[in-house]
Amino acid sequence: MTVEQDSTIHIDATEDSETGRPECIVAWGGWAGTFPLEKIRSTAEALFAAAAAAECDAALIAELRAGLQLPDEVIGVMLGKVRERRPLPAGTFLRIEAGVSASTGLPFVKVRQGSNAGQLSPDEAKAMGRQWLASAEAAEHDAITRYVLRDSGRNPVEVEDFFRAMAALRRG
Numbered sequence: 001m002t003v004e005q006d007s008t009i010h011i012d013a014t015e016d017s018e019t020g021r022p023e024c025i026v027a028w029g030g031w032a033g034t035f036p037l038e039k040i041r042s043t044a045e046a047l048f049a050a051a052a053a054a055e056c057d058a059a060l061i062a063e064l065r066a067g068l069q070l071p072d073e074v075i076g077v078m079l080g081k082v083r084e085r086r087p088l089p090a091g092t093f094l095r096i097e098a099g100v101s102a103s104t105g106l107p108f109v110k111v112r113q114g115s116n117a118g119q120l121s122p123d124e125a126k127a128m129g130r131q132w133l134a135s136a137e138a139a140e141h142d143a144i145t146r147y148v149l150r151d152s153g154r155n156p157v158e159v160e161d162f163f164r165a166m167a168a169l170r171r172g
Helices: 037-067 072-085 122-151 156-171
Strands: 009-015 022-028 031-036 095-100 107-113 116-120
Touching: 009 122, 009 156, 022 037, 022 122, 031 037, 037 072, 037 095, 037 107, 037 122, 107 122, 116 122, 122 156
Parallel strands: none
Antiparallel strands: 009 022, 022 031, 095 107, 107 116
8 A cells, every 4th residue: 555644554343341332443643543333344345346446447548548549638527427426435434536547547546534645456445345344343253252251250351351362363
């Protein structure tokens, strides 16, 4: 991922300390937030959609240039009309946009949150989306396991030690 700020977006499974509901913590540069799993999954879906859109846009541009030999001004107008028809991502906390490099013709996905910005290849965007879905699943699994362990009378300190060890294993 090419970025203009800190290069890594971190995501970890957690739970709301008051309700026990599964959540994910997302951190990027100096920004961090805790989000319900619905927002995490919506953001993953938006990453997948943007990757597909960028790949389609790149193929369309290549065909309009080489196959139909249309001028770039016409291609720009056509692509703008196609993009206007695409639904905007809903339920995300990141701004996610599909793009195509004017100089190379390669597709990319731009990701922004506040002053943080990054550019990913479609494959990187899809991999990020899969990681976000895995984190959401891990948060749900952890919440169920935590409930079962607590309900079975386990020592709360041992339960939290168990989850700290699992989180460390997930991070590698």
